[in-house]
Amino acid sequence: MKKMLIQVFGFLISTFGWFFVSCTVGMDYWRISYIGGQGGSWIIKAAWYWTTLWRDCYVDTSDVANCRDYDIMWVVRPGSRSEQGSIQAVRALLIVGMFLGLFAAMFCFVGMDCTYIGGGKKTKCKILLIGTVLHFAGGVTCLAAFCLFTSRLGTAIFTRMNNSRLLRYYIGPPVFFGLIGSGCIILGSVLYAVTLYSVLTANR
Template structure:
C-alpha cells in the first residue's frame, strides 16, 4: 500500500512539473521593458515593449498593441535555443509520463512486476533528463 501511495504521489508531482514546462511555452511576457515616460507626461510618451518565444510586441499608452511574429525560425539565436530546449524537454517529459503511468503498481497495463519497475525507473530518468523535476 505504501509503495502505491509513493508512486501515485511521485507521478502527480512529476506530471505537474511537465505541465508547468508546457505552460511556460505559452506565456507572453518573457521580457518586458518600458520606453519613455521621462521629462513629460506619462500618458503621451510611454510605451511597453514585450516579447516571448514566438513574437515581439509593442504597446503604446493608448493600449494599441502591434505584434510581429518571428518570420524565420532560425533568425533569433538565443530564443531559438530556449525554444528548442523546451520542446525537447516536453517531448521527453511526455514519454516519461507515459512510462510512469504504465509502470505504476496500481495500473493493470505493463505486464509483470519486474517489467513495471523498469518502466517506472526509466520514466524517472526521462523526467530528470527532460528537466521536469516537480513542483
C-alpha cells in the same frame, strides 16, 4: 500502500510541472522593457516592449499591441549572434525536454503499481525506471533552457550599455513559472526513484 502513494504524488507533481513548462512556451512577456513615463504634459506617455520565443511586441498607453511574428521557427529578431544563438538554444532545449516528458509520462503511468497494465512486477519496475530517467532528463533539459535564458538576460541587464538607444529587458513571469515547473519535474522523478530504491533494497 506507501509505495503506491509516493508514486501517485510523483505522477501528480511531475504532471503539474510539465503543465507549467508547456504553458510557458506559448506565454507572452518572457522579457519586458519599459520606457517613458516622463514629460511636461499631464498625459503620461509610456511604452512597453516585450518579447516571447516567437515574436516581438510593442504596447503603448492606448493599450494597442503591435506584434511582429517571426517568419519561420528558427528566425529571431536582428541582434548579436550570441543573442540569436541563445534564443534558438532555449527553443531547442524546451522542445527536446517536452518530447522526453511525453514519453516519460507514458512509461511512468504504465510502470506505476496502481495501474493494471505493463506486465509483472519486475517488468513494471523496469518500465518505471525508464520513465524516471526520462523525467529527470527532461526536467534538467528544461531547467537548463530557463537558466540559459535568465543568464543571457542577466548579462544584458548588469552589463553597462554604451548605446543608450538599446533596450534593457527584464525577466518576465513565464521564466519564473518555467523554473518552478522544472523543479516540480525533477522532484517527481526523485519520488519515483525513491520507490524504485525501496524495491531494489527489498530484493537484496
